[in-house]
Amino acid sequence: MTTSINYQQLKSPHLIIIGGGFAGIELVKQLSGKPIKVTLIDKNNYHTFQPLLYQVASGGLGPDAIAYPLRKLIGRIPNIAFRMAKVEEIQLENQLVRTDIGDFSYDYLCIASGSATNFFGNKELQENSMELKSIPQALDLRSKILQEFEKAVSGTESGKLERILNFVVVGGGPTGVETAGALAEIRKHVLPSDYTELDKTLMQVHLVEASERVLAAMSENSSQKAKEFLEQLGVKVHLKTAVQSYDGQLLKLSDGRTMETNTLIWAAGVKGEVPAGIEASNLGRGNRILVNGFNQINGYENAFAVGDVAFMSADEKYPNGHPMVAPVAVQQASLFAKNLQRKLAGQDLVAFRYFDKGSMATVGRHKAVLESFGIKMQGYLAWLGWMFLHLMLLVGYRNRLVVFVNWLWNYLSYQRAIRLITRPYTGKQSKGK
Ligand SMILES: Cc1cc2nc3c(=O)[nH]c(=O)nc-3n(C[C@H](O)[C@H](O)[C@H](O)COP(=O)(O)OP(=O)(O)OC[C@H]3O[C@@H](n4cnc5c(N)ncnc54)[C@H](O)[C@@H]3O)c2cc1C
Structure with missing residues (x-):
């Protein structure tokens, strides 16, 4: 890492990343220390590990075990700054992102705003x-x-x-x-x-x-x-x-x-969480932003979308778009980081191809189904595999340790330790985002 690189001093190129989810944090990792001024914007000051949300909902884990502060992640990375802000509008023509704390202009934009629950209009x-x-x-x-x-x-x-x-x-x-x-x-x-x-x-x-x-x-x-x-x-x-x-x-x-x-x-169901300002003609199935094989938004050389919010049909194995899962977000972010550097160096961009490593789901205390690279596992072994992979994917050593200790406790005690009621009864969800 070069010490002369400094967010305040770097003027351009300026990349704005919207969203500190799976794609956003992969971008932060990949662009750390590069001569690119990066501003990461998220409405929350933390990253959420969504695959384990159900364990928070069922009292098996506390929220701090699956959330990671974005400022801790960015810490002393010299070329990257975090702004906690809600993006209210994107003006692609003017290269401007409007937020509740002010406007940000950019040279490059990467929209990684993820998805929202889809009630299909009901x-x-x-x-x-x-x-x-x-x-x-x-x-x-x-x-x-x-x-x-x-x-x-x-x-x-x-x-x-x-x-x-x-x-x-x-x-x-x-x-x-x-x-x-x-x-x-x-x-x-x-x-x-x-x-x-x-x-x-x-x-x-x-x-x-x-x-x-x-x-x-x-x-x-x-x-x-x-x-x-x-x-x-x-x-x-x-x-x-x-x-x-x-x-x-x-x-x-x-x-x-x-x-x-x-x-x-x-x-x-989920649908793309698209900030205002993206034209309807740029939205595809599931309210996702239409992108070409390089994750570029149609018609804009310098604006990209990755992860859940992006709809790419150019990958021939996925003509109906990629599944809305974390590995797609991570792989697209990783390629975008490389492609951005290729673009800045005047090189051709590389097209995205999803490498599917498999899928899994756990059922109850010690059973799961897992499919990976042609291997199909069910039951206890699959559950051990599920636990190991989720521990590895969590951000931060503390979170891994906390989750591991909680799982061990829950397993041995047959309990869900965090059985706390922390809100007044309304009968309905506060719709907190
Ligand atoms: C309950 C649940 C379980 C899941 N389980 C799995 C699983 O087991 N395996 C798997 O691979 N995938 C799973 N997924 C899907 C996976 O979480 C998503 O595919 C992944 O999070 C997509 O990453 P992303 O970076 O595109 O978006 P996200 O991770 O959703 O991140 C988007 C970020 O953008 C921010 N944001 C959004 N709008 C704005 C705005 N206007 N202004 C500022 N910030 C904004 C959000 O705060 C968020 O931090 C699950 C999802 C859910 C909801």
Whole structure:
């Protein structure tokens, strides 16, 4: 690293990165110490490790275990500065980013603003269901689950106990499967120890999935196994079933059935989180920004989008865009960092090709399904693999240690240690982002 490089003194080229998620922090790592002035902007002052949000929501981990302060990451990197700000508008023509703390002009722009929960335009669902996309939302959900138990014990809410103790997760992807598994573990281990007055069989966990299998991105065998694991834990899996409406108490399903529940967790889709200013003609499927094979926004040489927010159809194996997962974000960010330096050196850009290392999901306390490089694992070994990989992917040694110690404690004690209610009961999510 050259000591003469200094953010204040560097004038150009100036790169603005919007978003300190998986893509944003990879960019920070790759561009550290390079002769490029970099400003990282995020509305939060921390990076969120979203794959473990469900463990915060289910009391297995505290929020600090999966969040990492962005200033700690940037620390003394001489060419990079962090600004905590919400991007309100991007003006590509004027090379300007407008935020709630002022305007920033740039030579190069990389939009890495990730994704938001997709309710597919259903306002009633959005209003009444719980999301799992951010730390405030995970904490809200943790409180809500425990508040429902308190209500069930004290009988303060008139109405059926069934509605209070019915928990419905919608979406059979990894998030839905893992959340449903965690809820089933709570029923098995937390209810009998903390809520001895309650009959634990009254608590029901439902997983509703519109397609014909859970974990549709994995092989049929892994999907089937994950369903079996869930059912062994007592989760009721409803396949080929879509949600029609939910008013906060009554859930109507596509096959005509109804269910009463106070808690519906929506894990059925995400869409690009696109700051204002990007023209509709530059947006593709899932509200993602259309980019070419080099992650360049169509029509703009110096503006790029990477990760969840980017829609690239140029990678021939993924004509419908890449999956919205962390490895895509990391790989696109890594290539963009190299391509930016190639561009500055007058060299040709290299096209992006996604290298898929596989996928996995955990179900409950010690089971998982894992597929990687043609290897398919299910059960205990897959769970060990899942744990190891997540520990390695977490940012920072402290977070790894904290997560490891918590997992060990939870495993040995059969408990979810962080059973704290930290918000007043509103019945609904505060929609904190
Ligand atoms: C519950 C859950 C579980 C998941 N599990 C897995 C998994 O097991 N494996 C996997 O590979 N992937 C998983 N994913 C997906 C993975 O987290 C995403 O693919 C990944 O985070 C995308 O990285 P990114 O950098 O594009 O966006 P993100 O990591 O979402 O980062 C976007 C950043 O932009 C910031 N931002 C957004 N808008 C603005 C704005 N207007 N102004 C300022 N800042 C802004 C946000 O604060 C955030 O820090 C999961 C996602 C969720 C929600």
